[in-house]
Amino acid sequence: MANIVQFENVGLRYGVGEETLCDVSFTLRSGQFYFLTGASGAGKTSLLRLLYLSQRPSRGIIRLFGEDAVILPRGRLPGFRRRIGVVFQDFRLIPHLSAADNIALPLRVAGMAESEIARAVREMLNWIGLAERAGARPATLSGGEQQRVAIARAVIARPELLVADEPTGNVDPAMAERLLHLFQSLHRLGTTVVMATHDWHLIERVPGAHHLHLEHGRLVDPDPPMPPPAEARASTIVRSGL
Amino acid sequence: MTRGAKVRETGAEARALDDGGGAHVMSWVIAIMLFLTLLAGAAGLATARAAGALDRQMAGRLTVQIVEGEAQRRDAAAAQVLAVLRTQSDVARATPVAQADLARMLQPWLGDDAEAAGLPVPALIDVDLTSDDSAAIARVRSAVTRASPAARVDAHATWLGPVGRLLDTAAWLAGAIILLMLAATTAVVMLAARAGLEAHRGTIEVIHMLGATDRQVARLFQRRIALDAGIGAVAGGVLAGGAILLIAGQVGALDSELLGGMRLGPVDMGALVALPFGFVLLAVVAARLAVLRQMRRML
Ligand SMILES: Nc1ncnc2c1ncn2[C@@H]1O[C@H](COP(=O)(O)OP(=O)(O)OP(=O)(O)O)[C@@H](O)[C@H]1O
Ligand SMILES: [Mg+2]
Numbered sequence: 015m016a017n018i019v020q021f022e023n024v025g026l027r028y029g030v031g032e033e034t035l036c037d038v039s040f041t042l043r044s045g046q047f048y049f050l051t052g053a054s055g056a057g058k059t060s061l062l063r064l065l066y067l068s069q070r071p072s073r074g075i076i077r078l079f080g081e082d083a084v085i086l087p088r089g090r091l092p093g094f095r096r097r098i099g100v101v102f103q104d105f106r107l108i109p110h111l112s113a114a115d116n117i118a119l120p121l122r123v124a125g126m127a128e129s130e131i132a133r134a135v136r137e138m139l140n141w142i143g144l145a146e147r148a149g150a151r152p153a154t155l156s157g158g159e160q161q162r163v164a165i166a167r168a169v170i171a172r173p174e175l176l177v178a179d180e181p182t183g184n185v186d187p188a189m190a191e192r193l194l195h196l197f198q199s200l201h202r203l204g205t206t207v208v209m210a211t212h213d214w215h216l217i218e219r220v221p222g223a224h225h226l227h228l229e230h231g232r233l234v235d236p237d238p239p240m241p242p243p244a245e246a247r248a249s250t251i252v253r254s255g256l
Numbered sequence: 257m258t259r260g261a262k263v264r265e266t267g268a269e270a271r272a273l274d275d276g277g278g279a280h281v282m283s284w285v286i287a288i289m290l291f292l293t294l295l296a297g298a299a300g301l302a303t304a305r306a307a308g309a310l311d312r313q314m315a316g317r318l319t320v321q322i323v324e325g326e327a328q329r330r331d332a333a334a335a336q337v338l339a340v341l342r343t344q345s346d347v348a349r350a351t352p353v354a355q356a357d358l359a360r361m362l363q364p365w366l367g368d369d370a371e372a373a374g375l376p377v378p379a380l381i382d383v384d385l386t387s388d389d390s391a392a393i394a395r396v397r398s399a400v401t402r403a404s405p406a407a408r409v410d411a412h413a414t415w416l417g418p419v420g421r422l423l424d425t426a427a428w429l430a431g432a433i434i435l436l437m438l439a440a441t442t443a444v445v446m447l448a449a450r451a452g453l454e455a456h457r458g459t460i461e462v463i464h465m466l467g468a469t470d471r472q473v474a475r476l477f478q479r480r481i482a483l484d485a486g487i488g489a490v491a492g493g494v495l496a497g498g499a500i501l502l503i504a505g506q507v508g509a510l511d512s513e514l515l516g517g518m519r520l521g522p523v524d525m526g527a528l529v530a531l532p533f534g535f536v537l538l539a540v541v542a543a544r545l546a547v548l549r550q551m552r553r554m555l
Binding site for chain 1: 458459461462463465466467468469472552555
């Protein structure tokens with residue numbers, strides 16, 4: 015199985031001060047499902063930002079789709095980004111576009127014909143159960159509905175790599191499960207999925223999923239394997255207090 | 257930070273980035289600057305035309321006056337001067353002004369039948385020279401005074417010269433104003449483009465992260481700015497056109513020989529019509545430069 019992503023001793027520092035990510039090394043294999051956990055501020059979003067090429071590391075090696083992503087010239091980044099779907103932690107829907115137009119964006123950017131786009135968007139809206147809200151602006155959607163639109167936008171172009179930053183953060187457990195099913199069906203089509211989450215229970219629901227855990231910007235073994243979130247936070251606080 | 261807070265932030269951003277959210281600075285800038293520039297341009301071009309027309313009227317033209325109280329002697333002197341003028345190689349044409357015409361011209365000031373009232377009316381001869389150099393004028397002047405000491409030669413250039421210089425100065429001033437307006441417009445349009453960019457910043461970042469190239473983003477933004485600028489150009493152009501037509505109508509109604517030269521030719525009209533397009537183009541180029549510069553700062 016090919017490696018789609020490879021991090022070697024990656025460090026990330028915002029400005030001066032301590033490194034937000036430190037000596038991060040891991041490999042993502044094509045077609046696998048990965049969970050990324052860690053306390054708030056542990057660096058999950060930062061790591062994902064490196065992954066979806068919104069940030070360059072301060073040091074280390076990142077290989078993406080078999081190429082060195084650190085020295086990739088700017089002109090080639092758009093081509094790489096189109097192979098990656100991103101669900102941003104804060105959604106980043108475009109406020110003056112309808113749900114349908116937001117979902118259509120990646121296809122428009124890729125230059126697909128409008129007739130094909132219309133069909134794909136309709137399919138997508140049905141998939142996320144928002145067909146009747148196609149014309150709604152993001153501000154008129156609930157948090158969970160916005161999240162579903164953001165997910166639809168991330169997956170509509172059938173990316174090779176799907177990066178989702180707490181995509182179930184705003185929804186009730188039932189909806190979280192429904193959304194997880196969306197990711198799983200995409201995963202079954204061959205997409206590599208990386209999902210940051212605080213919800214350790216989701217991990218049990220995806221058989222064969224891998225688990226990366228961040229603590230203070232370092233990857234550590236998720237140990238014990240499935241500690242309840244409250245306990246994980248407590249141990250982090252204890253450690254940072256030392 | 258709680259999830260809920262982030263959702264509300266997204267909602268606030270929505271209103272800030274909405275199309276109606278004051279992103280139409282460009283329309284206003286273009287409308288106002290275009291209006292002022294078109295007026296200055298029309299005034300400048302018309303003045304330059306008037307100066308040109310005046311120059312052509314003055315160049316190489318003289319008026320010979322024979323001031324003589326006694327009508328018979330006056331007419332004899334006038335005939336003699338006319339005969340001398342017509343032998344001069346510098347003179348293209350010498351035309352006596354008919355006494356009847358002169359009487360009509362003087363009528364408002366002197367009343368009917370000035371001559372009968374014993375008021376001395378001079379004889380006038382209009383002279384067109386073959387060239388407008390001062391040597392020719394001097395030669396004609398000396399020939400005329402030799403023929404009749406009562407004759408006085410007035411070169412039009414001498415007494416209309418100050419008017420011509422005034423018109424020239426006004427035209428140059430209008431040109432300078434236009435250049436300053438263009439410089440100011442460029443600066444303000446650059447600022448408006450940056451303001452527009454700021455208003456659409458969130459959108460641009462998202463589209464960028466979805467894999468859009470710099471040129472794609474630039475094209476999107478240019479289209480947006482072109483639309484805003486186009487609206488401004490139409491508004492400013494229509495207002496300025498109306499004002500120019502109004503003033504042109506009023507100038508035409510004056511029936512003044514001097515202001516009558518203030519007429520815009522097809523070339524002038526073409527230049528004025530090209531201005532709005534130039535302004536929109538300027539806005540689009542400014543927008544492109546601004547967005548590409550910001551894009552290069554993003555990864
Ligand atoms: N752009 C930035 N500039 C400076 N510091 C940053 C920036 N982004 C994140 N940080 C800091 O880096 C650390 C890790 O932030 P990050 O957003 O990666 O955490 P996270 O694990 O995603 O947290 P959460 O679960 O709350 O989303 C935090 O201390 C944060 O303050
Ligand atoms: Mg985060």
